[in-house]
Amino acid sequence: MEQTIIVSATQLKNTKASYQCLGKLCYDFSILNDALVNVDFVHVTFIAGNFFSIIGCIFNTYSVHNNLKIHIKNLRYEIANVMSKNGFSKYFRNIKTEKDPGDSVIPYRVFHNHEIDTFKEHITIHLLQHTGMPQMSSPLKARITDNLLEIFGNVRDHSSHSLVYSCGQYFHRNKMLRFSIVDIGTTIHKNVADFFRESGNVFLGNALKWAMVRGHSTRRILEPGGLGFSLILEFIKLNNGMFSLVSGFEGYEYKHGKESYFKLSSPFSGTIVTMSFYLGDHSSYCLKSETQKKLVF
Template identity: 25%
Template structure:
C-alpha cells in the first residue's frame, strides 16, 4: 500500500493569472519530492479556483502520476463545499446522484493525445464554439479561429517532443462577460527549440514567448507561427485577452505596456516544462466579423 501525505493545493483564490499559475506550480513541486505516494489534496485554505485552470492542474498531476508514480485523492464533501466546479467540469468523476453539479457555465476537462486531431477539433466545435455563452460567430470567422487553434495543436503534435497528452478546460464567468479556454501540454516548452535557432535573440523563456507571439516559427518546411499572433490580434481587437506560460515565464496581453510589466512578461519563480495558453473571449463585446 502506498504511503500517504497531505498537501495543500493553494491559498485563498487561484485565478487565471501569474499568481494562480505560481500557486499550482508550488503544489506540483511540493508533490514532486515524493515517489509511490498517495497525495491527499487539501482544500482547507482555498476559497476559489478558476475552473479552466483544471487543464493546467490536470496536466501537472498527470506528469506526477507517470514520473513519480503518485496517486491523488480529494475529499468529495470538501470539494462540494468549497470547489464544486471540479465536479461540474468533469475534472473529478461523480456518481449519478451528483449530476446536479453539471452546470452550463463549464467546458469539460478533457485530455487528448498529440495524434488525436479529430477529437480535438470536435471539442472545439461542439464544446467551445457551441457553448451557450459564446456568441454565434459567422461560419467563416469560426472556421478561421479553429484554424488558428489548429496551428496551436500542430505545434504540440510536431514540436513539443512528447507523446504525453495535452489537456483542455474552459469556464464562463458571467459577471466578467468572459469565457476562458485553457490548453496545457507537457512538452519541452517554447525555449528549447527557439533558442536552438535564435540563440542571440532568444536567451530566456520570456524572449521565446515574445518571439512566438510576433508570428515567428521554428518550422523549416512550411510557413508558420501565425496561429498565436492571429489569436492574439483577434482577441485584442475584440476586447479579449491571451496568456502564455512556459518555462519560468508568463506573458499576459493585458499587462503589456504596464509600469511593472511593459513587455507583458513576468517570472513564475518555478520552472514549468510544457506550455499553457489561455484565451479569454469577451462574450459581450465580440466583433463577430473581425478575424
C-alpha cells in the same frame, strides 16, 4: 511512503500568483516517487474552471511517470460542485459527477496528441458554437479554428509527452468564456533556444515575445505556420477579451488593453495557453479580405 502537499493559494485563477502556486505544485510532485500524496486544499476558496486543465495535467503526468497515488483533502463544496459539472470529479471516488444543465462549463478533456479531429470537434461544439460567442464569418471562424489546431499541434511537434489537457468555464458575471490548453513537456524557451542553436546562434531574449510574432516558428520542416498565437490574440484584442501564456519561467498576459511579460519564481514544466472571449460583444467579425469594415486580419 505518504506525503502531504498543502496548496498555498487562497484562489486559483488567471493571476501570476496562481501560476506560481501551480508551478510549485508541479515541482513538489516531480521530486516524489512511489508515494501516496495527500493534496490539501484547506486554504483554497475558489478555483476557476479552466484551471482544472492545469491541475489535471499535473496530477495525471506525475501519477503515471512517478507512480503516485493522489488523494484530495479539504475541498470546499463549491469547488467540488464545479468539478462535478465539468467532469473532473470522475477521477475521485468521493465526488459525484453531474451533468451541467446550462452553459457554464467547457468539459475537462484529455486528448492524445494524434486526436486532432476529436479536439477540433470539441472546440467547435463547446467554444466556437457557444451561446453568445460574437458573430464571425465562416472564413474567419475557419482561420481561428486552424490557429487553435496549430496550438494543439505544437504539443505533438514539441512536447516530450503525448497528452494535451483542456477545460473551460463561462463566467456569467463578467460575460467571459475562458478556455485553457495545457501540456507538460518541453518549454517554449527550450524549443526556441534549441532552434537558434541548430543554426549556430544563441538565443538570449524572451521566448514568449519571440513566439508571439506572426510567422515565427520552430518547425524544422518546410511548411507554413507559427505557434498559432498571433491571429487569436488580434481577435481577442478587438473583442475586449484576455489572453495569457505561461511556459517555464516566462509568462505573458493581455488584459484590459495592456500587455505585460512576467517571470515566475517557480516554473511550470510545460505550456499553459488561456484564451478569454468576451460574450457581451455584439459586433460581427470577418476577415479584412471579405470587407474593410471591421477586422484587421
